[in-house]
Amino acid sequence: MTDIRWGILATGGIAHAFTADLRTAGLDVVAVGSRSAESARAFAEQYGIAHAHGSYEALVADPEVDIVYVASPHSHHLAHATLALEAGKHVLIEKAVTLDADEAIALRDLAAARGRLVMEAMWTRYLPHMVRVREIVAAGTLGEVRTVIADHTQRISDDPAHRLNALELGGGALLDLGIYPVSFAVDILGPIESARAVGRLAETGADSDVAIAAVHAGGGLSSIAMSSRAAGPNTAHVIGTDARIDIDRVWYTPTSFRVTATDGTVIEDYTSAFAGRGTQFEALYAEHLLREGRTDSDLLPFDESIAIMATLDDIRAQLGVVYPKER
Template identity: 40%
Template sequence: MLPRTLPEPNLFLPAQGEPVLRWGVIGAGWIAGFFVDAVHAHTAQKVVAVGARVSTRAESFARAHGIPTAHTTVDALLDDPGVDVVYVAAPQSEHLSLGLRAIAAGKHVLIEKPLATNAADAQRLVDAARGAGVFLMEAMWTRYLPQTLMIRRLIDDGILGEVRSVISDHGQPLADDPNHRLLQAGTGGGALLDLGIYPIQLDSMVLGEPSSITAVGSLTATGVDATSTVVLGHGSEQSTLMTSILTRTPTVASICGTDASIEIDGPFHIPTAFALRSRDLFEEPVVWSDTSGVALMDGLAWEATALAGYVGAGRAESPLHTHAETVSILATIDEARRQLGAL
């Protein structure tokens, strides 16, 4: 039988001894705006500067989000001694170059997902950060949400029994604009790097690195992956993960064990709820909901507090999303894209 009450997860709550870091933001797009607003509203961290390729965009972004300093160039931000950590929110084709520059400047770095557009470039970032002695983390915000911490605890406590499979999808119709960055070949375009990374990282968190990868799907006219179904083998077990930039899908996830399963409501990668279901078809499920009050994109705040705590503890990487796992997930995506023939 299922436990009728669930334990409380240990959340990344602010002002629990983590240092107050001074953040600089590279990029002035929509995700940067959500991140800054979340940090200001729900953490003890301070966003003190922004830099962008176009100085006027940095200035307007600073005004809109209450940031005291708008640098006219990215180099000026990286040279700012008042910045401790840099959040890279530029297009993913620029993650490698901007990340390397931030590391060389001696800054801790949080890079929007994906860390880089392939596993080899991600490893370059990891090696550079290790050599410079700075903290590096991919902004896989889902890993730090309350629901994920709760799910980890249930798995660690053996409530699910032996986990056998992950079933998940993530689809959004993002290919209508022919100039959209996701349709551009060679710059990190396609569904897998932008959306499919969420189901794949969930499978990785639960079951680890796959022993086999099989991908089928379709390409856009520009040669990037439009849809894919990826089957990841884990010994004798398989996980099924689907993604698309052509249509909206439920964007839900199931973690299936021998004793119980977890069904995460959609969109599963943002603050949400889940049902813990018994192997008994007729037993009433136990429902858990995020009651933190940190909803929707404000959930980006959790990763900022987590990073500050890790830096304060002298860590070089996130124990919940290590460098090795980050590279491994991108290697899985590399292979799936290779099988699809994506550019």
């Protein structure tokens, strides 16, 4: 593939942020779909998109669309990604990729059967400062990496009707916020072998505050905190026997970090500098894969997304969080 054309499924806040970054990067956005024709038209006008569709079915049927970005709530990712894959489109699915591991497995199998790319939009993995963090770890600069510490904590809303508090939409701090540090810890330390979690539930039964202690393959440990009710430092740390990386606030967005040796010497000081929010890098990587005829990301293989969802399933079970479909 040479010219790759994007379609945007849903018109909420994350769709706006992603589409703005696609435009910043000069990528080709040709269509948008919404449950409302009016919403689709307004979105298309704002971003100069040629085709506005008043249904998701019409969007995925658009012959000019090559890849669909699924920006609907977690609860609808399986249905909407399935719609796109069955229409022959590649898909980039907003994180968390699905509600649970079984849904993610279903998407993997369908994409394989159709020969299409399916990729989780964990945009943090593709940011330049995270690419550099992985390079430093791989070079052995830190020595043996022993621990990852990270939080994703925000003061969002106590409103029971808010998306993050609505179990029917996959609401909760875990899938919306916690997946960032969980995915980061897996990226650095490898698969999670066991995890113990404690937490507090909102009035709706959704998780609002969670702390996780995990053991990873190879023996590394991670300590992860998340909250939708209180804002914390939102920093991250990778600690090795010879040095550590301290990623500044807000660690999962474009930011700075420093590498400090155990004697206090600063080895490297890194600062992010580019236009846009940063979600364009995952889109550029998806296009790179398609041009090479590949259907899986080596920076976040879909099987790894499935394994992360399985870990989140286990943590939800420990917390007693049950989605309506599981009752």
